[in-house]
Amino acid sequence: MVDIGIFRSGFPDSANFGFLESLGLRSIVYLCPEPYPEANYEFLKANGIRLFQFGIEMCKEPFVNIPEETIRKALKVVLDVRNHPVLIHCKRGKHRTGCLVGCLRKLQRWYLSSIFDEYQRFAAAKARVSDQRGSGHLEPSRAYLEYHVDDFSGWLRRRVQSSYKWDRIRSCLSATDMCSELNQSYRMAQDFFNARITPLQSGCCKPPTQCGYTFVNPTYWISPINNAADMDCLNWNNDQNQLCYNCDSCKAGLLANLKKEWRRADIILLITLVALIWVYLIGCCAFRNAKTEDLFRRYKQGYT
CATH class of the missing domain: 3.90.190.10 (Protein tyrosine phosphatase superfamily)
Structure with missing residues (x-):
């Protein structure tokens, strides 16, 4: 207000x-x-x-x-x-x-x-350079990054903004153990704050840091008196089937995760392309050498 x-x-x-x-x-x-x-x-x-x-x-x-x-x-x-x-x-x-x-x-x-x-x-503080790349934002006293959906291109945002599409994605995310495994790995608040969690875990399994929630465990937080700084603060729910799956931060985490996977795929494709080029060059050299040897052999036979 x-x-x-x-x-x-x-x-x-x-x-x-x-x-x-x-x-x-x-x-x-x-x-x-x-x-x-x-x-x-x-x-x-x-x-x-x-x-x-x-x-x-x-x-x-x-x-x-x-x-x-x-x-x-x-x-x-x-x-x-x-x-x-x-x-x-x-x-x-x-x-x-x-x-x-x-x-x-x-x-x-x-x-x-x-x-x-x-x-x-x-x-809060925003790292403008990372904003442009959609690579995440540092928060005070946190090792993990947080993600904002408006840091990504309009084409990517449209993939998750449709309620019909997101409902299907959300049901798949909530069926995984990506959030529950955080409770087993991090018992203390400081251990969790120092953790290098994935973009999906950062966006979907906890409330945004700016909301001011108090840590109980990675997926259970005590709400502050006034949590209206962001709509995601209102969307957070301690119900283990809901958590922040309705939050924009979860959508941003998914997009960040996709970009990370795409980078890996790009590297693999680049390596594959280089390997194919080398195979092609070696094949061309071998073919040319074979043709040259055949030409010399015929020339030699004709000469004798």
Whole structure:
């Protein structure tokens, strides 16, 4: 909750619709340029929620300046009490949402230090270089990496954004023992925090670090009083059949795992290609030598 009648979050999916209904929303301010998903749009239509879209590109390197006029228009919507309760969201509910909320705080005469503190609390530190590669993000006091779905290309994201496709993938993931084996390997919190777990385990078996959950074991965590920093924080469930399988972090972990497997496949294919080229060259040399020897033999026979 940002203020009375104003909320913020990451991108909501069908699993969050029940919670959104409980807020009694009148409006949603959407800060991404991509079209709003059909399922979400139908939910808004069914509940009489008005959508305001202000397309702001992701601020990756090279950095993108957020248009001042776009922020002004979005602020007018947020400040108009006729639109309350209103939910502000982008993909992760961090940077674009944080910039808009920061401007709102400035209008509320907050000190700049307090505005930046709030921004950092929600956004946390992000390694921009790794953002572009989808190679994971370092978190304080953690050896493992965490993954964000919007770090990957649109083509890859579309492979996991469909609820129908993801339900099938999720059922396969939950049937494995990748999460339960963490409980056997890591009993103490510090041992787990120092572990080099896989992208899938990082995304699906535990809540995101920024949510502030307290460790009990790798797949069981105590919820903080306020865990609304990200929609994934609300999606986490200690039920061993649910965990974070509905989280965007799980989808990101799957995509990161796929990219890692593709890199291995690329290396194998490259080695195979080099080997085939060598075989081809050796074959060509052998064939040429055989032809040369045959030519000399015929020439010699004809000469004698």
